[in-house]
Amino acid sequence: MTGHANSRRQMRLSGRIGRGNDMQQRRTAVGSDAPRKKEYKLPVKSKRVEDFRPLLESLDARDELNEVFKNRIAKAVQLLDDGVALYPNDFAKGDDIGPVAEAHEPLAEEALAELGRTFRLAGRIVSLRSFGKVAFFTIQDASGRIQVFAERETLGQEAYTVFKKFDIGDIVGVTGRLFRTKTGELTLHADTLSLVTKSMRPLPEKYHGLKDVETRYRQRYVDLIVTPRSVEIFKARTTIIRELRAFLDSSGFMEVETPMMQAIPGGATARPFVTHHNALDMGLYMRIAPELYLKRLLVGGFEKVYEVGRNFRNEGVSTRHNPEFTMCEFYWAYARYTDLMDLTERLFARLAKAVTGSETVSYQGQEINLAPGWARLSFHESIEKVGGIDPEIIRDYDKAKALVEKSGEKVLKGEKLGKVQAKLFDIFVEPKLIQPHFIYHYPTEISPLSRRNTDNPEITDRFELFIAGREMANAFSELNDPVDQRQRFEDQVREKEAGDDEAHRMDEDYVRALEYGMPPAAGEGIGIDRLVMLLTDQASIREVILFPLLRPEGQPGS
RNA sequence: GGGCCGUUAACUCAGUCGGUAGAGUAUCUGCCUUUUAAGCAGAGAGUCGCUGGUUCGAGCCCAGCACGGCCCA
Numbered sequence: 001m002t003g004h005a006n007s008r009r010q011m012r013l014s015g016r017i018g019r020g021n022d023m024q025q026r027r028t029a030v031g032s033d034a035p036r037k038k039e040y041k042l043p044v045k046s047k048r049v050e051d052f053r054p055l056l057e058s059l060d061a062r063d064e065l066n067e068v069f070k071n072r073i074a075k076a077v078q079l080l081d082d083g084v085a086l087y088p089n090d091f092a093k094g095d096d097i098g099p100v101a102e103a104h105e106p107l108a109e110e111a112l113a114e115l116g117r118t119f120r121l122a123g124r125i126v127s128l129r130s131f132g133k134v135a136f137f138t139i140q141d142a143s144g145r146i147q148v149f150a151e152r153e154t155l156g157q158e159a160y161t162v163f164k165k166f167d168i169g170d171i172v173g174v175t176g177r178l179f180r181t182k183t184g185e186l187t188l189h190a191d192t193l194s195l196v197t198k199s200m201r202p203l204p205e206k207y208h209g210l211k212d213v214e215t216r217y218r219q220r221y222v223d224l225i226v227t228p229r230s231v232e233i234f235k236a237r238t239t240i241i242r243e244l245r246a247f248l249d250s251s252g253f254m255e256v257e258t259p260m261m262q263a264i265p266g267g268a269t270a271r272p273f274v275t276h277h278n279a280l281d282m283g284l285y286m287r288i289a290p291e292l293y294l295k296r297l298l299v300g301g302f303e304k305v306y307e308v309g310r311n312f313r314n315e316g317v318s319t320r321h322n323p324e325f326t327m328c329e330f331y332w333a334y335a336r337y338t339d340l341m342d343l344t345e346r347l348f349a350r351l352a353k354a355v356t357g358s359e360t361v362s363y364q365g366q367e368i369n370l371a372p373g374w375a376r377l378s379f380h381e382s383i384e385k386v387g388g389i390d391p392e393i394i395r396d397y398d399k400a401k402a403l404v405e406k407s408g409e410k411v412l413k414g415e416k417l418g419k420v421q422a423k424l425f426d427i428f429v430e431p432k433l434i435q436p437h438f439i440y441h442y443p444t445e446i447s448p449l450s451r452r453n454t455d456n457p458e459i460t461d462r463f464e465l466f467i468a469g470r471e472m473a474n475a476f477s478e479l480n481d482p483v484d485q486r487q488r489f490e491d492q493v494r495e496k497e498a499g500d501d502e503a504h505r506m507d508e509d510y511v512r513a514l515e516y517g518m519p520p521a522a523g524e525g526i527g528i529d530r531l532v533m534l535l536t537d538q539a540s541i542r543e544v545i546l547f548p549l550l551r552p553e554g555q556p557g558s
Numbered sequence: 559g560g561g562c563c564g565u566u567a568a569c570u571c572a573g574u575c576g577g578u579a580g581a582g583u584a585u586c587u588g589c590c591u592u593u594u595a596a597g598c599a600g601a602g603a604g605u606c607g608c609u610g611g612u613u614c615g616a617g618c619c620c621a622g623c624a625c626g627g628c629c630c631a
Contacts, residue, residue: 043586067584067603068568126595151591168584182592205569205583207595214626225570316559319628369595407631502572540627551625 035243040065046081055200068202075165075345076198077483084162086198090171094120098143100178101186109180117190121146122173122196125166127206132212133160136187139172140225147187148174155193162195168206169199169253198385217548228545236355237544241308243354244328244528247347253304253330258293260286266510267449268311271503273323286312289525291449292510294331295478298521299513306330306554308528319540320470322548326528331478335522338462340437340475344465344524347435348531355535363468363537366434374436377460382439383421387428400424414498418443422445433466448504450476450490451520468534477522482514 040056042049052073076086100119104112123139123146133152138145152160166172175188181377204210211224216223217231223230228462245255263282265272268287275284290307296306310329315321332339349359352370357369383389393399400420401411407427411420420442433439440463444452450460462476479485491510492504532544 063605064568066568066585071585129593129596130590131593131596135591136593136596147594149592153591181594183594184594184618185594187592202568202584205595207583208570210569211571212565212626214565217567217626238615410631553625 025139035178040070042070042074042077044077046077048077048080049073051080052077054118060071065488069200071200072167072198074199075167076200079162079195079198079461081167084195084546088194088196091122091194092120092195093122093173094175096143097121097123097139097141098145100151101144101146104178104255105186112178112180112186112383115178116175118191118555120175121148122171124171124199125168126203126225127164130164136181137168139174143421147181147185148176148193149179149187150190150193153230154189154191154509159193160242163193165193167199167202169194169201169527171197171199209556213542216436216549217550218553220546230549231511233532233536233538233544234546236536237528239354240351240532240535241326243351244308244526246292246331247350248306248328251343253305253332254296254302254304254308256297256302256307257309258297258307260289260312262293264507264509264553266313266370266504266507268506270314271315271501273314288313289327289370290329291523291525292507294329295518295521295523296513298331298333298478299516299518304331308340317549319542322529322532323543324542324549325523325541328528329523329525331521331523333519333521336520337440337475337477339520340375340524341374341440341463342372344408344438344473345370345374345436345528352530352535355469361535361537363534364505364539366468368435368534370436374438376440376463378441379421379425379439379443380441382429382433383424386432387424389424389428394421394424412499414495416445422506429498430466430471431469436465436467436472438463438465447476448492449479449485451479470530471527472523472530472534473526477523478518478521478523480513480514480520483500485514486511510537 004263005364037053038057038073040049040053040060055073056065059069063137063429069381077487079086084314094176104115107115117523121139124143125137126140126145128135128137128387136147137150150163152158152455155163158557170246172321173192173194173196173283174188174190175192179187179189181187204222204226207224210216210223216227220230224234224541249255260275261275261284261286265285266287270288272285275286276282278282282308286490289311290309294305297358306328307330309326310324312324312325313321314323316321332343348370349372352359360367360369377385377386380394382392383394384391389403393403394416397420401418404423408426409423411423424438429439440461441453441456441459442450442462442464444458444460445458447462450462460476462474464471466474479488489504489506493506496505529541529544532538533541536544538544
């Protein structure tokens with residue numbers, strides 16, 4: 001781009017609204033070698049229009065400068081000319097709307113009149129019905145909504161004229177007393193009315209709301225203003241994580257934080273994101289799991305630890321996958337994987353109750369009962385009984401491979417029987433596990449960090465939890481034999497060299513930690529996003545992540 | 559990565575056979591002191607995602623691209 005664009009950007013950066021004449025002069029000086037300034041026609045005549053030039057220019061540059069913006073800017077100019085600040089910070093909010101509305105909803109008009117109390121509320125105007133000398137509007141804060149009644153007779157001519165310049169989307173402060181309208185709605189009769197924050201952009205239509213999902217995700221701030229369900233979902237998410245912490249805390253677990261940037265990414269089979277530390281000139285990976293660090297803490301002597309936080313996996317996006325997602329992992333020394341099954345049942349039942357009030361939840365039209373006492377099936381059993389596959393096929397590599405390939409999945413060269421069986425499971429079993437099922441005793445080949453079963457070294461003391469046809473948790477008795485662990489890493493390294501770029505790398509420090517001695521332990525990871533989806537009945541992971549990953553918005557002209 | 563669908567005013571959506579771009583909401587003007595998807599009368603508002611092509615003529619047909627959605631891998 002040219003110097004023309006640069007000088008325009010400088011002007012934009014230097015200007016802040018309402019700063020006075022020195023700023024204007026400086027802008028003029030900076031822009032003196034730029035082309036003549038464009039005239040913007042607004043439905044108002046005032047020197048202050050010039051203060052809004054940065055906004056006008058940026059809107060114009062993006063072809064967004066429509067009549068609505070011009071009107072809003074004109075109103076802002078008029079408000080400033082009348083001595084009304086657009087972004088003051090002196091309104092003392094006294095009450096939250098929600099509690100006020102709830103507490104007084106049962107009261108009749110007479111009881112409200114006897115209160116003799118003035119409320120100080122602040123919120124965003126989300127709808128407005130204006131008559132000549134009187135108006136009703138609804139304000140919304142974090143706790144709820146309430147209707148406000150404004151009349152010229154009470155407010156006075158001057159204040160009412162100012163009020164007429166308020167728009168839907170503005171944040172206002174109101175004081176007044178409560179009453180009931182003719183139709184019986186609890187309403188605040190405004191004694192005073194003040195602008196707290198001017199909104200320059202129009203909100204989406206009130207009836208249909210914001211339907212375009214792309215805009216809802218990209219401009220989540222707008223979504224949260226106009227989509228109550230969206231707010232509910234994210235409040236539920238917070239409830240879930242708070243209850244999860246409370247449950248683990250009260251069970252004696254200690255919350256810890258381990259590195260998200262790791263030199264050797266481990267603890268899961270996934271491709272990592274790569275990053276770089278400049279000062280140390282060191283390659284780093286964003287973690288794919290906290291597992292290996294949490295187990296180091298068991299070596300260090302902490303017996304019950306957990307971490308809830310973000311993991312990063314360099315894979316595609318879908319309705320079930322976001323590259324950064326939240327997991328809770330916890331490790332419990334001297335426990336076995338079966339202890340974790342019991343704990344998981346109690347945890348999920350409690351979370352369901354906290355969010356929905358019931359241990360039974362409805363997910364995408366299916367009733368799912370999360371009350372403890374879930375089905376428990378071994379991996380092989382599940383393929384046979386749920387998947388309906390002949391045991392002879394399950395045990396025979398070639399037959400199993402043939403069936404997988406017939407079903408449209410690929411079997412890569414060098415993949416062992418356990419991996420092929422896992423594919424059979426994914427195809428024939430997983431989608432059928434609607435009610436909660438613990439599937440245990442996974443093949444050792446696909447469980448490089450799990451402890452082998454004492455009676456059968458081919459399988460591990462591991463389970464995965466499935467609900468609504470999806471994996472919700474992965475848990476196992478931990479492998480704490482450093483020699484076995486080293487060999488499993490070496491197997492993984494060979495698979496990596498053979499082309500499996502999701503296979504583990506050798507982590508010498510982790511093996512060294514095990515060589516000091518890690519107590520026998522059981523550990524589990526729970527995918528929080530999927531759990532929130534389940535408990536809020538959402539089909540897409542993007543509905544439960546505030547800012548899901550999207551490609552950048554198209555920049556016209558770039 | 560593949561298939562299907564979508565992208566038209568700030569928002570929600572129509573747009574017939576290829577023939578001057580439509581509605582509701584929002585905005586603006588006027589009336590209006592109990593509305594609640596307030597009402598009545600009027601007005602303004604568009605790079606039809608982008609780039610090409612076909613055609614006398616493209617929102618519409620064709621190709622490519624971008625972004626998104628759903629399904630599959």
